[in-house]
Amino acid sequence: MNVRRLFAMAYKETLQIWRDPRSLAIALLMPLMQLVLLGYGVSLDIRHVPLCVYDQENSQQSRAVVKSFVSSDWFSISRTIHNQTGIDYALNRDQCIAALVIPADFSRRLAATGTAPVQAVFDATDVNTTNIALGYAQGVVAQTNAQIADGWAATHGILPSLVGQVDLDPSTWFNETLDSKNFIIPGVVAVILALVGAELTSLTISREWERGTMEQLISTPVTATEVMLGKLIPYFAIGFIDAGFCLVSAVYWFGVPFRGNIGTLLITTGLFIVVVMGIGYLISVRIRSQLGASQIALVLTMLPTTLLSGYTFPIDQMPAPIRAITFVVYSRYYVTILRSVFLKGSGLSDLWAPLLGLSIYALIIIWLAARAFHKALD
Amino acid sequence: MSAGAPAVLAQGLTKRFKAFTAVDHLDLRIKKGEIIGFIGPNGAGKSTTIRMLCGLLHPSEGRAWVAGFDVDRQPEAVREHIGYMSQKFSLYGDLTVRENLLFFGGIYRVPRRDFNERMRFAVSMAGLEGRENALVRTLAGGWKQRLALGCAILHRPPILFLDEPTSGVEPEARRRFWDLIHELAAEQVTILVSTHYMDEAEYCNRIALIDRGKLIASGTPGELRARRLRGELFEISCTPLGAAVKVLTGTPGVVEAAIFGDKLHVVLGEGGISATDLPGYFGEHGIQAGPAHRVTPSLEDIFVQLVSGRRERRTLP
Ligand SMILES: Nc1ncnc2c1ncn2[C@@H]1O[C@H](COP(=O)(O)OP(=O)(O)OP(=O)(O)O)[C@@H](O)[C@H]1O
Ligand SMILES: [Mg+2]
Numbered sequence: 001m002n003v004r005r006l007f008a009m010a011y012k013e014t015l016q017i018w019r020d021p022r023s024l025a026i027a028l029l030m031p032l033m034q035l036v037l038l039g040y041g042v043s044l045d046i047r048h049v050p051l052c053v054y055d056q057e058n059s060q061q062s063r064a065v066v067k068s069f070v071s072s073d074w075f076s077i078s079r080t081i082h083n084q085t086g087i088d089y090a091l092n093r094d095q096c097i098a099a100l101v102i103p104a105d106f107s108r109r110l111a112a113t114g115t116a117p118v119q120a121v122f123d124a125t126d127v128n129t130t131n132i133a134l135g136y137a138q139g140v141v142a143q144t145n146a147q148i149a150d151g152w153a154a155t156h157g158i159l160p161s162l163v164g165q166v167d168l169d170p171s172t173w174f175n176e177t178l179d180s181k182n183f184i185i186p187g188v189v190a191v192i193l194a195l196v197g198a199e200l201t202s203l204t205i206s207r208e209w210e211r212g213t214m215e216q217l218i219s220t221p222v223t224a225t226e227v228m229l230g231k232l233i234p235y236f237a238i239g240f241i242d243a244g245f246c247l248v249s250a251v252y253w254f255g256v257p258f259r260g261n262i263g264t265l266l267i268t269t270g271l272f273i274v275v276v277m278g279i280g281y282l283i284s285v286r287i288r289s290q291l292g293a294s295q296i297a298l299v300l301t302m303l304p305t306t307l308l309s310g311y312t313f314p315i316d317q318m319p320a321p322i323r324a325i326t327f328v329v330y331s332r333y334y335v336t337i338l339r340s341v342f343l344k345g346s347g348l349s350d351l352w353a354p355l356l357g358l359s360i361y362a363l364i365i366i367w368l369a370a371r372a373f374h375k376a377l378d
Numbered sequence: 379m380s381a382g383a384p385a386v387l388a389q390g391l392t393k394r395f396k397a398f399t400a401v402d403h404l405d406l407r408i409k410k411g412e413i414i415g416f417i418g419p420n421g422a423g424k425s426t427t428i429r430m431l432c433g434l435l436h437p438s439e440g441r442a443w444v445a446g447f448d449v450d451r452q453p454e455a456v457r458e459h460i461g462y463m464s465q466k467f468s469l470y471g472d473l474t475v476r477e478n479l480l481f482f483g484g485i486y487r488v489p490r491r492d493f494n495e496r497m498r499f500a501v502s503m504a505g506l507e508g509r510e511n512a513l514v515r516t517l518a519g520g521w522k523q524r525l526a527l528g529c530a531i532l533h534r535p536p537i538l539f540l541d542e543p544t545s546g547v548e549p550e551a552r553r554r555f556w557d558l559i560h561e562l563a564a565e566q567v568t569i570l571v572s573t574h575y576m577d578e579a580e581y582c583n584r585i586a587l588i589d590r591g592k593l594i595a596s597g598t599p600g601e602l603r604a605r606r607l608r609g610e611l612f613e614i615s616c617t618p619l620g621a622a623v624k625v626l627t628g629t630p631g632v633v634e635a636a637i638f639g640d641k642l643h644v645v646l647g648e649g650g651i652s653a654t655d656l657p658g659y660f661g662e663h664g665i666q667a668g669p670a671h672r673v674t675p676s677l678e679d680i681f682v683q684l685v686s687g688r689r690e691r692r693t694l695p
Contacts, residue, residue: 008484
């Protein structure tokens with residue numbers, strides 16, 4: 001390895017990034033865009049939220065309420081329960097995300113006072129889903145109210161607006177404050193870094209193939225290691241700039257409390273950037289077109305990171321086989337680390353488990369990347 | 379590299395792409411300071427051979443040494459001693475003239491104290507003074523090619539591989555390019571250059587004629603020209619040329635008929651039609667023709683016959 005060649009390579013790559021609109025957009029605009037999109041617009045369209053029903057009354061009216069939940073399509077009944085402990089059991093076993101409890105005196109109170117409470121219990125581990133499901137529940141209840149009001153008004157001869165209502169009394173378990181941004185934003189940082197890191201580096205080798213400059217490059221004495229490191233150095237710098245931007249935005253823009261230590265954050269972030277850039281580089285070596293490489297990078301980073309890193313869908317809520325798969329999703333370790341550093345103020349020693357996962361990943365990727373590129377046309 | 383050793387030596391060099399043999403047991407020996415021209419039709423295997431010699435493709439069979447190093451086993455040592463210009467232009471179009479030179483200078487570790495002088499030399503050689511900060515993709519063909527040559531010789535390699543360096547370049551720029559090649563050769567640089575242009579073959583010290591992956595003839599232009607054609611060569615003006623070739627194909631006594639510029643070159647063997655009969659023979663077939671003149675064969679005539687001779691032998695049972 002020669003420092004002069006490494007420097008020539010890194011300098012050339014920097015110039016090329018600077019003059020390539022696509023790379024610049026990924027490096028500078030994408031983090032901002034994703035931050036706005038993911039940070040603000042986390043609205044997943046959820047259907048058929050599994051609902052447990054504990055109908056203590058089992059009257060015509062209570063059944064009508066249950067039916068209105070089911071016919072909405074937003075919920076589907078996963079279990080019918082006959083005692084209070086059944087609810088705890090079902091929620092703990094992930095048999096449902098929400099439980100609906102209709103008290104034994106429901107129709108009596110509705111008839112007497114014109115208003116009657118039903119209780120909905122939500123598993124709030126996954127704040128996002130819970131928020132959405134809660135919104136749905138309120139929508140269902142509002143509809144039910146309108147129907148009840150109409151019926152009441154018709155039988156009692158008074159205006160619907162004066163009629164009482166079914167009250168939804170929601171309570172959330174596991175995460176009382178329901179402050180979703182604290183939970184989501186650190187994950188968003190991971191998603192952005194994974195995406196930007198792999199997308200950028202996926203272009204680097206394929207660009208040489210696509211533009212026909214590779215043949216000249218490999219006819220020189222530059223070594224494969226110098227090509228790899230020289231190319232990755234500028235991207236590593238960009239990765240850190242983007243990481244800084246995202247992390248600072250998380251704290252000062254989205255107001256996520258930062259209770260940890262900057263050093264811990266930098267070390268773990270560096271490790272994560274090495275992993276995602278290594279993955280992008282590996283793709284770039286294999287795929288000789290920039291478009292193809294960047295699409296594969298998208299699939300290999302965005303999908304697992306959004307779906308399987310625990311960024312929105314909690315890992316401990318996943319079915320066992322999927323949970324097993326998440327162990328090879330590098331982002332899960334970084335998401336865990338970020339959340340702990342931000343919210344719990346964890347230090348390196350507290351984080352040994354995810355740190356070990358990430359380090360093993362980084363070593364494997366570096367090992368693969370170092371031997372991926374061969375200076376030959378065949 | 380010891381004094382008498384060849385700059386390039388290939389023994390039975392072969393490259394197969396799946397079932398297709400692109401280079402077929404090629405033997406080659408190039409002396410130091412020689413300009414050797416690779417001539418051959420499209421797909422003959424010129425580029426493939428050059429790529430193997432540069433260590434860019436692994437030979438399927440055979441061995442080759444460049445500057446004394448085995449191209450397959452010591453490719454990095456080979457690369458320290460060569461300059462290469464690929465057939466397709468392959469400098470960085472999004473970098474300026476200066477930045478390209480800086481990059482290759484760094485990659486080749488040109489000594490820092492020589493660097494400015496070599497860079498000035500490369501820029502003036504390419505005729506790009508005052509345009510050092512122009513993006514390379516904005517340059518015209520001739521400048522690009524000369525700059526590519528400039529980048530390939532920044533580290534003063536003793537051996538140069540130039541794959542069709544003048545293709546698509548206008549004649550004036552081609553002449554300038556060949557002047558540069560001769561200047562380099564005068565400094566004992568060994569140069570292997572492939573070309574489509576027959577006139578360029580005359581500028582080489584030695585020519586290797588390649589067809590379908592095989593070396594079918596090699597020698598100095600004089601030696602090749604002195605090879606006897608299988609008959610005598612006549613030049614004749616006639617129109618239309620294409621029809622004239624068709625008419626002669628298969629005519630007894632005609633060894634070879636080929637279009638040569640705006641004239642027809644005909645090789646006549648013993649027996650059969652004679653040169654004086656040609657105009658009349660054409661007349662019978664509705665082709666206007668002037669008298670036939672005897673001419674000394676050019677290299678192109680030799681190549682045409684060598685290449686078509688192989689084709690005939692192949693197609694005959
Ligand atoms: N990577 C490859 N895979 C398969 N076939 C190839 C490959 N490279 C070259 N060939 C084939 O090998 C043959 C020789 O190609 P080569 O490029 O060496 O010819 P050439 O003499 O340089 O031709 P040209 O004058 O067109 O440049 C051609 O038929 C080509 O299609
Ligand atoms: Mg070629």
